Amino acid sequence: MSRYGLDNLPYGVFSEPGGSRRLGVRLGSRVVDLSPLGGLLAQPSLTPLLAAGRARWTAARAAVIGFAASAPGIPLTGVTLHLPFEVADYTDFYSSQWHALNVGEILRPDAPGLPPHWRHLPIGYHGRSSTVVVSGTPVARPAGQLGRGVFGPSRRLDVEAEVGFVVGTPGRRIPTSAFADHVFGVVLVNDWSARDIQAWEYRPLGPFLAKSFATSVSPWVVPLEALATIDAPVQDPPPLDYLLPAGPGFDLRLSVDWNGTRVTNPPFASMYWTAAQQLAHLTVNGATVRTGDLYASGTVSGPSRDEVGSFLELTRNGTEPVKLADGSLRGFLLDGDTVTIGGTAPGAGSNLIGLGEVTGTVVA
Amino acid sequence: MSRYGLDNLPYGVFSEPGGSRRLGVRLGSRVVDLSPLGGLLAQPSLTPLLAAGRARWTAARAAVIGFAASAPGIPLTGVTLHLPFEVADYTDFYSSQWHALNVGEILRPDAPGLPPHWRHLPIGYHGRSSTVVVSGTPVARPAGQLGRGVFGPSRRLDVEAEVGFVVGTPGRRIPTSAFADHVFGVVLVNDWSARDIQAWEYRPLGPFLAKSFATSVSPWVVPLEALATIDAPVQDPPPLDYLLPAGPGFDLRLSVDWNGTRVTNPPFASMYWTAAQQLAHLTVNGATVRTGDLYASGTVSGPSRDEVGSFLELTRNGTEPVKLADGSLRGFLLDGDTVTIGGTAPGAGSNLIGLGEVTGTVVA
Numbered sequence: 001m002s003r004y005g006l007d008n009l010p011y012g013v014f015s016e017p018g019g020s021r022r023l024g025v026r027l028g029s030r031v032v033d034l035s036p037l038g039g040l041l042a043q044p045s046l047t048p049l050l051a052a053g054r055a056r057w058t059a060a061r062a063a064v065i066g067f068a069a070s071a072p073g074i075p076l077t078g079v080t081l082h083l084p085f086e087v088a089d090y091t092d093f094y095s096s097q098w099h100a101l102n103v104g105e106i107l108r109p110d111a112p113g114l115p116p117h118w119r120h121l122p123i124g125y126h127g128r129s130s131t132v133v134v135s136g137t138p139v140a141r142p143a144g145q146l147g148r149g150v151f152g153p154s155r156r157l158d159v160e161a162e163v164g165f166v167v168g169t170p171g172r173r174i175p176t177s178a179f180a181d182h183v184f185g186v187v188l189v190n191d192w193s194a195r196d197i198q199a200w201e202y203r204p205l206g207p208f209l210a211k212s213f214a215t216s217v218s219p220w221v222v223p224l225e226a227l228a229t230i231d232a233p234v235q236d237p238p239p240l241d242y243l244l245p246a247g248p249g250f251d252l253r254l255s256v257d258w259n260g261t262r263v264t265n266p267p268f269a270s271m272y273w274t275a276a277q278q279l280a281h282l283t284v285n286g287a288t289v290r291t292g293d294l295y296a297s298g299t300v301s302g303p304s305r306d307e308v309g310s311f312l313e314l315t316r317n318g319t320e321p322v323k324l325a326d327g328s329l330r331g332f333l334l335d336g337d338t339v340t341i342g343g344t345a346p347g348a349g350s351n352l353i354g355l356g357e358v359t360g361t362v363v364a
Numbered sequence: 365m366s367r368y369g370l371d372n373l374p375y376g377v378f379s380e381p382g383g384s385r386r387l388g389v390r391l392g393s394r395v396v397d398l399s400p401l402g403g404l405l406a407q408p409s410l411t412p413l414l415a416a417g418r419a420r421w422t423a424a425r426a427a428v429i430g431f432a433a434s435a436p437g438i439p440l441t442g443v444t445l446h447l448p449f450e451v452a453d454y455t456d457f458y459s460s461q462w463h464a465l466n467v468g469e470i471l472r473p474d475a476p477g478l479p480p481h482w483r484h485l486p487i488g489y490h491g492r493s494s495t496v497v498v499s500g501t502p503v504a505r506p507a508g509q510l511g512r513g514v515f516g517p518s519r520r521l522d523v524e525a526e527v528g529f530v531v532g533t534p535g536r537r538i539p540t541s542a543f544a545d546h547v548f549g550v551v552l553v554n555d556w557s558a559r560d561i562q563a564w565e566y567r568p569l570g571p572f573l574a575k576s577f578a579t580s581v582s583p584w585v586v587p588l589e590a591l592a593t594i595d596a597p598v599q600d601p602p603p604l605d606y607l608l609p610a611g612p613g614f615d616l617r618l619s620v621d622w623n624g625t626r627v628t629n630p631p632f633a634s635m636y637w638t639a640a641q642q643l644a645h646l647t648v649n650g651a652t653v654r655t656g657d658l659y660a661s662g663t664v665s666g667p668s669r670d671e672v673g674s675f676l677e678l679t680r681n682g683t684e685p686v687k688l689a690d691g692s693l694r695g696f697l698l699d700g701d702t703v704t705i706g707g708t709a710p711g712a713g714s715n716l717i718g719l720g721e722v723t724g725t726v727v728a
Contacts, residue, residue, distance in 0.1 A: 089494050094569060108568075115567050121509050125569035126490035126576070130453050130652045142649035145485050151604050197649070203479050204472075205458060205489035206570025212490070212651040240515045285506035285561070287576040288494045 002028045003354030006065055007347045010185070010220035010356060011046050014079040020044060021082055025064055026220055026356070030073030037067055046085040046221060050168035051291040054181050057168065061225055081219035083134040084187075085166065088292035090132055090215065091282060092162070092191060093124040095273035099301035102313040107199065119237060122273035122281050124295075127191075128212040132294065135218050135358040139192055141335060142213040146196040154194035156318060157333040157362060160299040161254050161266050161309035161341045162189040165275045166221055167293035174283045176247040179276035180224055182289065188218040188254070188341050188358045189296045195312055195332070217294070218341075220356030227252075227353070228346040232274045239277065242284050247276025250345060252355065254300055256309070257340040261325040266300035266309040268343075335364045366392045367718030370429055371711045374549070374584035374720055375410050378443040384408060385446055389428055390584055390720070394437030401431055410449040410585060414532040415655040418545050421532065425589055445583035447498040448551075449530065452656035454496055454579065455646060456526070456555060457488040459637035463665035466677040471563065483601060486637035486645050488659075491555075492576040496658065498583050499722040503556055505699060506577040510560040518558035520682060521697040521726060524663040525618050525630050525673035525705045526553040529639045530585055531657035538647045540611040543640035544588055546653065552582040552618070552705050552722045553660045559676055559696070581658070582705075584720030591616075591717070592710040596638045603641065606648050611640025614709060616719065618664055620673070621704040625688040630664035630673040632707075699728045 004010070009025040014033075021044035024031040034041040040049040041060060049060060094100060097114065100123075105112045117123070133139075141153045168184035191211060198210030229248035239246070252268035273281075275297065283289055299309040308314050311332055315321055318331030333339070339362075343355035368374070373389040378397075385408035388395040398405040404413040405424060413424060458464060461478065469476045481487070497503075505517045532548035555575060562574030593612035603610070616632035637645075639661065647653055663673040672678050675696055679685055682695030697703070707719035 089492055091492075091572075117509070117512070117564055117567075120512060121565065123565065123569055124572050126492055126572070128453055128490055128651055129493070130654050130657070131650075140650045144649045145481070145604065148481070148484060149601075149604070151606065194649070200481055201485065201487065202568065202570075203481075204566065204570070205487055206566075206568065208455075208488050208490070209645070209649040209651070212646075213649045237513075240509065240513070242515065281573070282576075285508045285558070285573040285577040286495075286504045287492055287573070290494050293494070 003344060003352055004028050005351060006069060007349040007351055008222065008226050008353040009064055009068060010222040011084060012219045012221065013045055013082040013084045015082065016074065016079055025068055027068050027073055029076050031076055031079055032068045032071040032073045034064060037063055047292055050085055050166065050184050053169050057184060057223065058225065061223060081134060081136070083132070084219060084221050086292050087129045087132045087294050088290040090127045090129045091124050091295045092127050092298060093122050093273065093278050093296065094298040095122050095271050095278065096298055096301045097272045098270060098303050099299040099309060099313065102301060102308065106312060106317045122278045124278065124282065125206045127215060131212055132215045132217060135216055135360065137216060137360060138363045139214045139216070139360045140363050142194050142197065142209065144194065144197040144209045145200055147200050154196055155332070156195035158193045158195050158311045159256070159339050160191035160193055161256050162191055162296040162299055163252060163268055164189040164217055164294050164296040167289045168291055170288060170290050172283045172286055172288045174279050176243065176245055176276040176280045179247045179279055182279065183224060183275065185221045185223040186355065187221055188343055188355050190216040190339065190341050190358050190360060191296060192216065216358050216360045218356035218358040222353070222355055226347055228348050230269060233272055235272065242280055243277045247274045249274060252343050252345045254309070254341060254343040258330060259324050259326070259338055263322055264306050264308050264314060266307050267302040268300050270302045271297060271300060333362050335362055337362050367708060367716055368392050369715060370433060371713040371715055372586065372590050372717040373428055373432060374586040375448060376583045376585065377409055377446040377448045379446065380438065380443055389432055391432050391437055393440050395440055395443055396432045396435040396437045398428060401427055411656055414449055414530065414548050417533045421548060421587065422589065425587060445498060445500070447496070448583060448585050450656050451493045451496045451658050452654040454491040454493045455488050455659045456491050457486050457637065457642050457660065457662040459486050459635050459642065459662045460665045460673070461636045462634065462667050463663040463673060463677065466665060466672065470676060470681045486642045488642065488646065489570045491579060495576055496579045496581060499580055499724065501580060501724060502727045503578045503580070503724045504727050506558050506561065506573065508558065508561040508573045509564055511564050518560055519696070520559035522557045522559050522675045523620070523703050524555035524557055525620050526555055526660040526663055527616060527632055528553040528581055528658050528660040531653045532655055534652060534654050536647045536650055536652045538643050540607065540609055540640040540644045543611050543643055546643065547588060547639065549585045549587040550719065551585055552707055552719050554580040554703065554705050554722050554724060555660060556580065580722050580724045582720035582722040586717070586719055590711055592712050594633060597636055599636065606644055607641045611638045613638060616707050616709045618673070618705060618707040622694060623688050623690070623702055627686055628670050628672050628678060630671050631666040632664050634666045635661060635664060697726050699726055701726050
């Protein structure tokens with residue numbers, strides 16, 4: 001069965017050659033133009049629907065399922081896909097304990113292990129909205145300071161495979177129980193990272209130029225309704241009250257392909273903090289989220305080497321290169337390399353559904 | 365002479381009771397409605413003018429000076445001032461060596477002094493755009509994790525007196541020499557900070573909830589043309605090429621009033637990195653800036669205690685309280701406290717000009 005059947009129907013924005021942007025859903029290898037449905041579905045962006053709230057999302061989905069079942073659709077090969085919504089604030093978390101442990105061990109060998117607060121709150125930071133780009137956008141290798149007195153193109157360009165959550169309804173102090181009232185759906189995210197720039201710049205205010213040159217997202221926003229939920233992971237120590245109940249987990253299985261070679265399969269179910277907890281934490285201080293806010297999970301890494309979500313971890317900071325299908329070795333990204341992050345999830349029905357793909361090619 | 369004469373004319377957005385938002389300039393204690401001038405000046409926001417670029421900014425200023433000279437104006441007491449532009453990405457630097465030294469000494473006594481890269485690049489981070497608010501907006505004391513297992517309202521709520529630069533023309537890899545082609549003008553910024561939340565959360569990704577609840581800006585955007593420039597500070601070691609020439613300095617004198625008591629006068633001329641260098645650094649990796657981007661200088665602190673830009677420094681982390689005019693003592697902010705940051709600058713003419721004020725009152 002297709003992973004883009006009527007039980008999935010992720011939303012995206014497309015255009016045909018010379019045509020304007022329209023909202024559509026993916027059905028198999030076609031996109032169904034939603035403009036005949038009018039109203040919020042006849043817009044050049046997903047943003048108006050995002051702003052409309054959970055009741056309208058549910059109604060829209062019902063209408064879209066009925067319409068898509070008999071719509072001819074347009075082959076995906078004939079359309080261009082665009083960033084599906086206007087990104088308001090972009091934040092990124094650090095919620096995989098395996099990733100945090102690996103990074104600590106590789107980059108801070110003098111103090112390995114999790115930071116003391118890691119199991120008490122979902123650590124996060126703000127990223128750059130202006131450079132969130134849609135899958136397929138070439139990624140120019142960033143230049144910057146690579147160390148004391150050294151300037152040039154990054155030599156340790158990396159990826160981070162993540163899952164992004166798209167906020168529809170604005171709010172502040174959002175309890176975990178209200179997660180699905182505010183979050184519309186999910187995208188896949190590649191948080192491109194220049195490790196040499198990062199190592200030199202990040203103290204004490206966090207990553208800045210190491211991340212801000214590009215963040216790629218998949219063109220398809222999978223509605224929460226399409227996803228089955230699982231129990232959240234066990235958390236020890238028990239989180240503070242404002243982070244409870246933990247909210248749903250999602251059993252997403254990611255894949256990372258490096259020039260067509262599958263190098264890892266990061267398991268989202270292994271994440272420590274849930275998306276509901278991340279949203280509750282983000283807003284507990286009174287900060288507002290807006291329609292179009294995007295918050296990402298942080299690199300998804302499981303406990304084994306073939307489950308990590310970054311090449312820093314996969315190649316132990318470049319010291320243990322991986323062999324690609326063409327026989328070449330890689331520590332970090334070379335110009336011309338293409339990375340594609342894909343994913344599947346148990347759907348709300350019995351089927352596996354696809355999460356779209358986020359791909360990007362490094363250019364000099 | 366007024367600090368808001370025809371040689372200043374900062375832009376703002378105002379409304380009269382029941383009326384819509386209009387663009388205006390401040391002249392003395394009045395606001396001159398610019399809508400009769402039409403076009404970019406007859407908008408409910410400064411954003412369209414920001415997007416129009418340097419040549420249009422210069423032309424607009426000439427038209428505004430001529431018009432304002434004979435316009436009656438509306439008393440400021442009768443209008444409401446709004447956020448003058450839509451904030452795109454908000455970034456914040458850390459470019460006062462005195463501030464960085466003080467913070468290091470107070471918060472990281474095991475490793476005082478500047479971080480090793482501090483004199484090599486302007487350290488910065490991304491902040492939250494959605495909570496940039498106009499002067500006068502009450503600031504709700506943030507709640508959050510204050511340490512292991514401790515949740516509640518921040519007990520160490522602080523301010524940071526800063527200068528913000530408003531980007532008009534989009535760009536990337538902006539050389540320091542193109543600073544004035546991209547930056548429209550300046551605002552004053554109060555980067556409210558919860559020191560207890562910050563200390564617990566900030567490793568390794570930087571401040572997050574400690575800052576994201578509110579950032580206040582002055583309602584008046586002073587055009588660069590209104591400001592005299594001075595030589596940039598001497599920098600040792602010499603910066604890398606992409607940070608040269610350093611670009612102009614600005615001899616802004618800030619003031620910080622705590623419940624009406626003047627507690628410090630931070631000198632902007634003491635900043636190490638210039639605004640042109642900050643913009644060049646921010647974009648050197650290929651990151652784009654957009655119309656409405658706001659980047660702040662970082663806390664402005666001079667070498668002496670009465671020149672610091674935060675209460676953390678003023679009261680040595682609360683251990684040396686200051687006495688206000690009413691005889692009360694303060695370490696950090698109490699509910700009901702009001703902080704007003706003001707500033708003056710040598711104008712492009714011979715006059716001192718005002719930078720507007722950014723004020724805010726802490727509420728529970």
